[in-house]
Amino acid sequence: MKLLLKTALYLSLASLPIAIFGVLMLNWFIHKSTLHEIDELLISHFKVVQKRLNEFPPSQFNLLTIDDNPHLAIIPASINIQPYLMDSTEIDLRENHKTAIRVLKGSVVTPKHNFLVTLKQPYEEFEEIAAKLSVGVGLCFLGLLLLMLLLNFMVYRQLWKPFNGIIDKLRVYQINKQSETFFQPEATEEFNLLSQTLQLMIERIGKQFRLQKQFTENASHEIQTPIAVISLELETLLQSDNLPEKEILHIQKSTEALQKISQLNKSLLLLTKIENNQFSEAVAVDMSVLVKGLLNTYQAFAEHRGIVIKKEIQDNQYLLINPYLAEILVGNLLKNAIRYNQKQGEINCILHQNQLIIKNKGEALPFPVEQLFLRFVKHPNHPEATGLGLAIVHQIAEYYGLKLSYQFNEPENEHIFEVKW
Numbered sequence: 001m002k003l004l005l006k007t008a009l010y011l012s013l014a015s016l017p018i019a020i021f022g023v024l025m026l027n028w029f030i031h032k033s034t035l036h037e038i039d040e041l042l043i044s045h046f047k048v049v050q051k052r053l054n055e056f057p058p059s060q061f062n063l064l065t066i067d068d069n070p071h072l073a074i075i076p077a078s079i080n081i082q083p084y085l086m087d088s089t090e091i092d093l094r095e096n097h098k099t100a101i102r103v104l105k106g107s108v109v110t111p112k113h114n115f116l117v118t119l120k121q122p123y124e125e126f127e128e129i130a131a132k133l134s135v136g137v138g139l140c141f142l143g144l145l146l147l148m149l150l151l152n153f154m155v156y157r158q159l160w161k162p163f164n165g166i167i168d169k170l171r172v173y174q175i176n177k178q179s180e181t182f183f184q185p186e187a188t189e190e191f192n193l194l195s196q197t198l199q200l201m202i203e204r205i206g207k208q209f210r211l212q213k214q215f216t217e218n219a220s221h222e223i224q225t226p227i228a229v230i231s232l233e234l235e236t237l238l239q240s241d242n243l244p245e246k247e248i249l250h251i252q253k254s255t256e257a258l259q260k261i262s263q264l265n266k267s268l269l270l271l272t273k274i275e276n277n278q279f280s281e282a283v284a285v286d287m288s289v290l291v292k293g294l295l296n297t298y299q300a301f302a303e304h305r306g307i308v309i310k311k312e313i314q315d316n317q318y319l320l321i322n323p324y325l326a327e328i329l330v331g332n333l334l335k336n337a338i339r340y341n342q343k344q345g346e347i348n349c350i351l352h353q354n355q356l357i358i359k360n361k362g363e364a365l366p367f368p369v370e371q372l373f374l375r376f377v378k379h380p381n382h383p384e385a386t387g388l389g390l391a392i393v394h395q396i397a398e399y400y401g402l403k404l405s406y407q408f409n410e411p412e413n414e415h416i417f418e419v420k421w
Contacts, residue, residue, distance in 0.1 A: 004156045008149050015145050023138040030130035034123060035102065039085055042104040042119050045070070046083055049117050050108045071118040081107040081116065090120070099124045162191040166198065173202070175209050175277060213276060220269045227262050231255060260384065267388040270328070271375075274395045279322045282400065287317045291330055291351050298334050306344045314352035319421050321400050329396045332389040333358050333417055340379060340415070355420040362415055364408055372406055 001009075049070050075081075083106030092099040104119040166183065183195035183202075234255050238248065273279065292313055302309050319326065337347045337360035345361035371377045373394035378387035397404035403420040 003160075004153060007152065007156070011149065011152070012145065015141075019138060019141045019145070022141070023134045026137055027130055027134040030133060031127065034126040034130065038102045038121050038123050038126075039104075042085065042102060042121055043083070045119050046104055046106060046117060049119070053108050053110050053115055053117075069120055071120075073116040073118075074113050075107065075116045077109070077114045079107060079114065079116075080109070081105065088120075090122075092122070100127065159188075162186045162188060163194075166191070166195060170198070175206060209276065212272075213278065216269060216272050216276075220265060223265050224262065227258055227265070231258050231262075234258070256384070260386065264386045264388070267386055267392060271388065271392060271395055274325070274392075274399055277399075279325060282320045282322055284318045285321050285323050285326045287319050287326065287330075287351060287356065288313050288315045290323075290326055291349065291356065294327070294330050294334055295349060298331075298338060302338050302347065305338060305341065307338060307341050308346040309349065310346060311349045312352065313349070317351055317354060319354075321396075325396050325399075329393055329419070330356070332393045333419075336360075336389055337415070337417075339382065339385070342413070355418060357419075358417045360415050361413055363413065364410065369406065369408075373404075 053072075083104060085102065085104050088101050088103045089098045090101055091097070099122050101120045101122045106117055108115045108117050169183065183199045186192040186195050234251050237243075238251050238255075243251075291311075295309060295311060299309065321329075333356075334347075334349070337358050340362050341347065341360045342362050348357070348359040350357040350359075365372065366380060367377060373390050375391040376387040377391075378385045394404060396402075397419060400421075403418075405418045405420075407416050407418075408414070409416060
């Protein structure tokens, strides 16, 4: 969830309870204020009635008013009722329904009579006005909240524009292609500090990357040179006359060991280059042409081991990848299928619908499947292997986002490697 949406969500969650509480408090306050004003009006009216009853003789005062408000009744002189207020209801004759009223009752003593005075004041309309006012205030608050969220969104876009620019630069950042000044100074102090910190971090990472790259290249070159010299010397020694057969055997073993070291060095260098993103940008490679070419290349190797290669190649199967790494990917899978195949076995190579499937006959793995693509994990019956072929395949697939999978078909004793893109 984006920061803006989180801010809006938290602001809404915090504001809505406050708004609801505010509307309820406003309604309560209006209700109390209305009752207070009505009570004061009734008390004032009661005083007027009390004054008129004392000023005018009872014979001149009409006990029945048009709307029966106030209502006068003669009560015994011994009864003295202090004025009091209460809520009640009565039938509204105009709308024919019950309506809430406020009632004041009290006795008024005159020289001739003792009167019970009843005053009433409907206040349902005031309650309706209060409710409508509360709803209106609530709607105004929601409108203000929406306006505030809109303004917050506009301000957010402007204030966080430098931050989004930094993120965009980080997304396209490539360690082997960065400029000296990757981040420009910002006007906002916090974002400027972030830019400076990231700039220093990128410079340190770039320096470490260049040193590691230089060390890898130098180490590879320095290792390959003496290996080549030793191999040449051993070849020269093998051409010598009158060498005992035992010495020849030792020389051949030494040559094989040197070849393994050389291959191991090249494989480790390749893995390092892939991890460090040292290959050129990807291009659309026609995997159909590539697979057909590699199958022809390894045809003699497979026939020498009595292995039959079956293929189903669909044309125009393109993959966005570095051509050299594409060749390494397919080549390592094919060499693995040939090397670990059974005698007089077969290989099925299928390429269609953006997926490459290579199947070969063979016994089950002597180690857990989870270790298949790890470095230096190899079959105990093939100590001459480097244990890096499938690790390189996995690294290339991971680098380009390819889906590499393996399964073993036990009834058919068949290993199945699948690459999808």
